[in-house]
Amino acid sequence: MSTPLLQVHHLRKHFPIRGGILQRVVNSVKAVDDVSFEVAQGTVVGLVGESGSGKTTVGRTVLRLESATDGQVRFDGADVMALGASELRAYRKRMQIIFQDPYASLNPREKIRDILTHPLRLHRIGHPSEQDDRAVALLEKVGLSRDHLDRFPHEFSGGQRQRIGIARALAVEPEFIVADEPVSALDVSIQAQVINLLEDLKTDLDLTMLFIAHDLGVVEHICDRVIVMYLGRVMEIGSAADLYTNPRHPYTRALLSAVPVPDPSKRKKRVVLKGDIPSPIDPPSGCVFRTRCPMAQPDCASIVPELRPVGEGHASACILTS
Amino acid sequence: MRRAAVMQNAAPRETPLLEVRDLQTTFDLNARVSIRAVDGVSFEVHAGETLAIVGESGSGKSVTSLSIMGLLPKDVGRISGGSIKLMGREISRLSDREMREIRGKDIGMIFQEPMTSLNPVHTVGQQIAETVIRHEAVPRATARQRAVDMLDLVGIPEPQRRVDNYPHEMSGGMRQRAMIAMALACEPRILIADEPTTALDVTIQAQMLELMQELQQTLGMAIVFITHDLGVVAEVADRVVVMYAAQVVETAGVMDIFGQPRMPYTAGLMNSIPRLGASRHKVRLRAIPGTVPALTSLPNGCRFHPRCAFATPSCSAETPALEDAGAGHMIRCARWRELSLVEKAAS
Numbered sequence: 001m002s003t004p005l006l007q008v009h010h011l012r013k014h015f016p017i018r019g020g021i022l023q024r025v026v027n028s029v030k031a032v033d034d035v036s037f038e039v040a041q042g043t044v045v046g047l048v049g050e051s052g053s054g055k056t057t058v059g060r061t062v063l064r065l066e067s068a069t070d071g072q073v074r075f076d077g078a079d080v081m082a083l084g085a086s087e088l089r090a091y092r093k094r095m096q097i098i099f100q101d102p103y104a105s106l107n108p109r110e111k112i113r114d115i116l117t118h119p120l121r122l123h124r125i126g127h128p129s130e131q132d133d134r135a136v137a138l139l140e141k142v143g144l145s146r147d148h149l150d151r152f153p154h155e156f157s158g159g160q161r162q163r164i165g166i167a168r169a170l171a172v173e174p175e176f177i178v179a180d181e182p183v184s185a186l187d188v189s190i191q192a193q194v195i196n197l198l199e200d201l202k203t204d205l206d207l208t209m210l211f212i213a214h215d216l217g218v219v220e221h222i223c224d225r226v227i228v229m230y231l232g233r234v235m236e237i238g239s240a241a242d243l244y245t246n247p248r249h250p251y252t253r254a255l256l257s258a259v260p261v262p263d264p265s266k267r268k269k270r271v272v273l274k275g276d277i278p279s280p281i282d283p284p285s286g287c288v289f290r291t292r293c294p295m296a297q298p299d300c301a302s303i304v305p306e307l308r309p310v311g312e313g314h315a316s317a318c319i320l321t322s
Numbered sequence: 323m324r325r326a327a328v329m330q331n332a333a334p335r336e337t338p339l340l341e342v343r344d345l346q347t348t349f350d351l352n353a354r355v356s357i358r359a360v361d362g363v364s365f366e367v368h369a370g371e372t373l374a375i376v377g378e379s380g381s382g383k384s385v386t387s388l389s390i391m392g393l394l395p396k397d398v399g400r401i402s403g404g405s406i407k408l409m410g411r412e413i414s415r416l417s418d419r420e421m422r423e424i425r426g427k428d429i430g431m432i433f434q435e436p437m438t439s440l441n442p443v444h445t446v447g448q449q450i451a452e453t454v455i456r457h458e459a460v461p462r463a464t465a466r467q468r469a470v471d472m473l474d475l476v477g478i479p480e481p482q483r484r485v486d487n488y489p490h491e492m493s494g495g496m497r498q499r500a501m502i503a504m505a506l507a508c509e510p511r512i513l514i515a516d517e518p519t520t521a522l523d524v525t526i527q528a529q530m531l532e533l534m535q536e537l538q539q540t541l542g543m544a545i546v547f548i549t550h551d552l553g554v555v556a557e558v559a560d561r562v563v564v565m566y567a568a569q570v571v572e573t574a575g576v577m578d579i580f581g582q583p584r585m586p587y588t589a590g591l592m593n594s595i596p597r598l599g600a601s602r603h604k605v606r607l608r609a610i611p612g613t614v615p616a617l618t619s620l621p622n623g624c625r626f627h628p629r630c631a632f633a634t635p636s637c638s639a640e641t642p643a644l645e646d647a648g649a650g651h652m653i654r655c656a657r658w659r660e661l662s663l664v665e666k667a668a669s
Contacts, residue, residue: 050523157613158379187378188550189629192594192609199606214523221596221607244599258528260553262595264576267557272532273525276493292525 003077004038005176005208006062011035011071013057017281029280031057033232035071036307039176044202044209046223046240048216048255052280054232055212059178062210063095064088075176093123096169100181102161106153112139112164113149119171138167142197159190163197170201180212195222216259220244225313228252231280231288234307238314248316251289287318295320337410338366339511339544340390345414346403347382347389357617359385359399361568364644367512372538372545374559374576376552376591380614381565383548387516389414390546391431392421409511427457430505430543434517436497439504440489446473446500447485450507457508472503475540477533495526502533509541516548531557552595556580561650564588567615567625570644574651582663584647585655587626589663624656632661 011032019026032054039045047055060066062073064080073080075091083091099105106115116135120126126134136146142163153161162182169177179198183191199222202209213219219226219240226243228236228251236249247253257271273292278284284291290300299319307315347360360382367373377383388394389401392413406414408428413421425431433439441449450472451465460468466485473481476499489497498518505513515534519527535558538545547558555562555576562579564572564587572585583589593608612629615621621628627637634657642656655661 050525159613187614188552188591189378189594189610190613192596192607193611195596196607196609215596216524217596217598220598254525256598258524259598260527260531260551260557262552262556262580262592262597264556264559264580270528270532272528274529276495276526277523 002041005041005076006039006210007072007074008038008058008062009036009072009074011058011061011073012069013054013061013066014069027281030232030283031280032061033283035229035232035234037227037234037237039208039210041208042206043224044211044222046219046226047210047212047229048214048219048226049229050214050255050277052231052277053229054280055229056180058229059097059180059210059212063092063097063178065097089123093172094174095176095178096172096174098162098165098169098177098179098182101185102158102165103153103185105165106161106168108153111150111152115153115164115168116171119168123172125172134171138171139164141170141201142167143193157190158186159193162186162194166194166197166201170205173205174207176208176210178210178212181214182211183218184213184215191218198222216244216256228255231278231283233288234317235289236314236316237307238311242311242314246311246314248310248314248321249318250293250295250320252316254292254294336368338368338407339409340367340546341407342366342386342390342404343407344404345386345389345406346401347385347394347399348402349385349399350397351618355618358402359568359617360389362404363563363565363568363570364404365563365570365573367544367546369511369544370538370542371560372547372558373561373563374547374549374555375563375565376549376555377565378550378614380567380617382568383550383565384516386565387514387546387548391425391429391514392416392418393425423457426453426505426510427508428510428512430508430510430513432501432505432513432515432518434520436494436501437489439501440497442489445486445488446492446504447487450485450500450504453504453507468507469503472507473500475506475537476500476503477529478503495522495529498522498526498530499533502530502537506537506541506543510543512544512546513538514546514548517550518547519554520549520551527554534558552591564591567620568617569625569654570652571626571654572652573644575649578649578651584651584653584658584661584663585626586630586632586661586663590629590631624654632657 013032014028014030016025017027035058049055061068068081113135116138117131120131139148144163183194211223223240226240227234230251235251247256254271254273275292278291286301286303287305290296303319305317305319307317310316310321343364345360345363348356349359350356363386375383390406401414405412447469450469454465454468470481470485473484478484478496478499519530559576562576563570566587572588583592590610594610610629623638623640624642627633637656642654644652644654647653
């Protein structure tokens, strides 16, 4: 078995909170706390969780858009956190990101031609005379056409803008893409178009993806493996098929149970979690989920549960599921 | 169980709590350009019933609710036709002062973002009490006690203490509950909920849906639930109105609309959502091609025809009417009699 394309070991990201007149660090937001996972070449790994789970921070740290507080990120064997400026540029050419908001992620004053050829110039890809042709090829790849080259972002619908965002990410022919909630701002009928597009591109271009989303249906549809996060920690990790049919962690179970099913003949009694998600500034001791867990035991307040295998490639961080 | 009760009531139809007939709402974009954001919308809502209005952006679902509540943006939006009857009384032409009497008393409202209804400079208790005093002329102490009772009813712990909290002192989920408490303080007959759970995490959404259903049983109110989320519709609705490009394109009971969608757009929406558990078969999603048309450049004929897999040349020439297919199932499609969409939608 070959080395996974992306390896994340014991990743931590704490954002300092400053206070007082001296702006001393008085506390920190524990956005990501001891997260480890791997993404094998050619697969799509989903990162799911609610607000404050740290899923977006993991994605940004992997791309070194944020520095890590601790831990290691290896891409194709290289330590991403140790890269110098020129190495980082080469590495950025291999990894790209697609953002959630297609309205905020495109410069409103740039024509589509410039948006798509910018990364080519930056990474000195192709001769300037070929760059227009490349831009057209990218547009066609995402279902747009040459006619769109000289238009501005505001002339496009949300779905079309997301296609442009995807085309821009693909311009430098990356191997790995972090897709951060790429369809959650889109209307239902458009969301399906973009999901299908991402699946086609993944197959055609042999892409590897980290797919960050809160919509569990979308994640199940597109991902091979799924990581469930809560308050900066991994609760459960497994193949999409295992995790959805046989969730082992009480949080995963509650999360799946909370999703409204579009079938009125299957209205169900849910596991409704009490209370709100605690603040990541002051997460609960022991297991971070224990304050809302329907199965919590006294031990849960003192023991930080480790991810333990519960099946083939399936692990859960709960003292009750070993 | 709730559905069974509604069915029984359905036989001798009493006057609907809310009856919207051929509603037209126009927005004047500038001196020359006007768009019709709501174009001939009709529906009714009965006591104890939950009606869901579903649609994508630009479908007119939110403008419909703003029209009912008299909250259209001044000087831009106006009701240009049709009628809105609340318990038999025409309310579409009332003054602002008269509408303020109705809002909060007969019609409660909740929105996606609780801070649009909560005032940050007053405590939650003051705000709820204020609503009660405005509509019921009770002493301040009584109103305050009502605020405590309402916070308790919506499941806020320690209501005696929380009643003196400012909105920013509450968590997001608690604020959502406080907003519901305020909307229901005068026991309105109708609650209009415009995307009330869209900004929430799924575990908090589940709490809110459960709460709204409990309160509906306790207080017997009707709910108009505006949402784009078909999963939420399937969980809460008795009847469903599907809107597309400012018009109603299909209306039916919730079982019919999910089990037998008969307008191609509705069936297309059902097909395009990834369902939990469905990917084990790894089927490709059946997306609806194209985009929702802008209200400034609507296609001729059926507004859905450029995206419709079943369109014929006549669909671009003739505008289909909303037709009654029996048993309260209304369909806007020239071909509804011949099309069978059930198989496509069921997989």
